[in-house]
Amino acid sequence: ILRGAGAVLYGDGASAGVINIVTRSPLKHGPQLEAYGRVASFDTFEGQLYGSRVSDVLGINATLYGYSSGGYRDNNRNTQRNATANLRWALGDGVLDLQLGTDHQDLRLPGGRLVRRSTGLDQLRDDRRGTNTPDDYSERDGNRVAATLSQRIGDAELSVGFEYRDKDLTSFAMLGGFAQYRADALELASLTPRLRLPFATGSLRHRLTAGIDLHRWRYDSRRTDRPENVSRPTNQVDVEQTIEALYVQDVVEVAKATIVSLGYRVARARYDAQDTVDTGAPSCFFCAAAPPVQETQRQHAWEVGVRHALDGAWTLVARGARSYRFVNAEEVYEFDAFFSPEFQILRPQHATTYEAGVEWQRRRLWTRATLFRSDVHDEIHLDPYSTGVGNRNLPKSRRRGLELEARWRPAAAWQLGAAYAYTDARFLEGVLPGSAFAIGSNLSIAGKRVPLVPEHKLNLSAGWDWDARTRLSGVLTAVSSQFMDNDEPNTLGTKIPAYAVVDLKLARRFGWGRLALAVNNLFDEDYYSYAVRSAFTADLYSAYPLPGRTVGLSAELRLD
Numbered sequence: 001i002l003r004g005a006g007a008v009l010y011g012d013g014a015s016a017g018v019i020n021i022v023t024r025s026p027l028k029h030g031p032q033l034e035a036y037g038r039v040a041s042f043d044t045f046e047g048q049l050y051g052s053r054v055s056d057v058l059g060i061n062a063t064l065y066g067y068s069s070g071g072y073r074d075n076n077r078n079t080q081r082n083a084t085a086n087l088r089w090a091l092g093d094g095v096l097d098l099q100l101g102t103d104h105q106d107l108r109l110p111g112g113r114l115v116r117r118s119t120g121l122d123q124l125r126d127d128r129r130g131t132n133t134p135d136d137y138s139e140r141d142g143n144r145v146a147a148t149l150s151q152r153i154g155d156a157e158l159s160v161g162f163e164y165r166d167k168d169l170t171s172f173a174m175l176g177g178f179a180q181y182r183a184d185a186l187e188l189a190s191l192t193p194r195l196r197l198p199f200a201t202g203s204l205r206h207r208l209t210a211g212i213d214l215h216r217w218r219y220d221s222r223r224t225d226r227p228e229n230v231s232r233p234t235n236q237v238d239v240e241q242t243i244e245a246l247y248v249q250d251v252v253e254v255a256k257a258t259i260v261s262l263g264y265r266v267a268r269a270r271y272d273a274q275d276t277v278d279t280g281a282p283s284c285f286f287c288a289a290a291p292p293v294q295e296t297q298r299q300h301a302w303e304v305g306v307r308h309a310l311d312g313a314w315t316l317v318a319r320g321a322r323s324y325r326f327v328n329a330e331e332v333y334e335f336d337a338f339f340s341p342e343f344q345i346l347r348p349q350h351a352t353t354y355e356a357g358v359e360w361q362r363r364r365l366w367t368r369a370t371l372f373r374s375d376v377h378d379e380i381h382l383d384p385y386s387t388g389v390g391n392r393n394l395p396k397s398r399r400r401g402l403e404l405e406a407r408w409r410p411a412a413a414w415q416l417g418a419a420y421a422y423t424d425a426r427f428l429e430g431v432l433p434g435s436a437f438a439i440g441s442n443l444s445i446a447g448k449r450v451p452l453v454p455e456h457k458l459n460l461s462a463g464w465d466w467d468a469r470t471r472l473s474g475v476l477t478a479v480s481s482q483f484m485d486n487d488e489p490n491t492l493g494t495k496i497p498a499y500a501v502v503d504l505k506l507a508r509r510f511g512w513g514r515l516a517l518a519v520n521n522l523f524d525e526d527y528y529s530y531a532v533r534s535a536f537t538a539d540l541y542s543a544y545p546l547p548g549r550t551v552g553l554s555a556e557l558r559l560d
Helices: 007-014
Strands: 032-040 044-054 058-069 078-091 094-108 113-116 137-153 156-175 178-201 204-224 235-255 258-277 293-309 314-325 333-335 341-343 349-362 365-377 379-381 392-394 397-408 414-427 431-435 440-444 456-465 470-479 499-510 513-520 531-533 540-543 550-559
Touching: 007 204, 007 235, 007 258, 007 293, 007 314, 044 550, 258 341
Parallel strands: none
Antiparallel strands: 032 044, 032 550, 044 058, 058 078, 078 094, 094 137, 113 540, 137 156, 156 178, 178 204, 204 235, 235 258, 258 293, 293 314, 314 349, 333 341, 349 365, 365 397, 379 392, 397 414, 414 456, 431 440, 456 470, 470 499, 499 513, 513 550, 531 540
16 A cells, blocks of 8 residues: 555545556466355354456456355345456567456445434444344445557556446435435446656666546436335435546656656536426425536545665655546535535545655564654545535644564564554534534634544464465454544544454365465454544434354465
């Protein structure tokens, strides 16, 4: 994970950083058949079947996946089915990649557990696994097709990618005693040509990447009260969002020990939103349409980085970057403080991040220390508790801190790891309007801590090879307390408590595959990592408890 990096190459989707995931190439693996199955607590069943076939110029792999779980809480069932297929065809100096995918999810929504100290209400204590929303659910069906043609032209590589995705989402929820049913459809079409060009200027070696990103989203939403009324919805929402971007990045090998990266991106987002109301619809009760909106926004990203190896053990790293995020098409239609529908085209979020670090490696020990600072402007905050009333751009905030990481192999059979992060996240300025009937009005939040950012995070890991085929591993995750979502003034008086969770896994390899026994949350810790403060009731909040101890047994079968 690279914090703040990636916005030049990947744009709006990389505002917090980039996770680099390398998938299996159909041309780089021979014929394979793999099967995976797992049974676990809470009536959990999981299975996956993977197969691949390859010839001199053509490779294909496919995956079928299924998951079903009753869930830790009432009305918490989750069922998923996915299927993917990847084809790679070598065409002389070029390669054609085709990707197909489909997915389905049926998810029940248990909602949060309510706590209000002034009245003695404490559902976390009295009925942790219960639900206040026994009928809430969402169901999603998605499809994806993508094609990328890459061609080498001398030392350069030109690629042109096309992707189409669609998602149909239906959901039902009881909100403040009112039923809401939504049938949403989201489509995305993307065209992404890219050029990679290595070249030299004197003693400097360059790896230049330049490209264009063209994305078009189409969001359609039908809003009513019950599924049977969706054929005549109260509101028919149509939002079109397009993003056009140009970018260039150059990675320069200044010397054998020094690499410098420079990059810049410019982007434009356009929104066109319409809402049509049917006053004769069965669910219309003082219904209204949101005024139409057309808006254009512009943003840019940049990055400058240097990595310098002092010797065989020490390496210095420094980086500065600017990233951004546009509000998504499916996020813009909500309600104002008087519960009238409106399109909320929030200002783009942008952040400037600086970090400097040092790495040291000697034999079996690797360590890293990094100082960082990130200034966030117009952070996009979507309020899940108040049905959009609290959607807004937050005032300027700053996150700064220290990260430490180490990996050590004290012996051939042992591997130890540790990672610690200290983060001081505070608002630098700003006044929130608030509510005179709840948390107060005109609340200054300058100097207050940013919600949902723990000050301390610690991960400890250990792995021990009992023998050549048997491995026991464990992970401790500890997180300090943090302020709840919607508690920007830090006045609720209650925080998400600190917690520590231990996971263990015992695995043994066989000639045909592997068996593994996993125990998560070994000590059955009662904890939650997300809670949201009410915008309407001063001391009310809703917490989402996470599972207690779970035990799972998995088996993998592999045939080459």
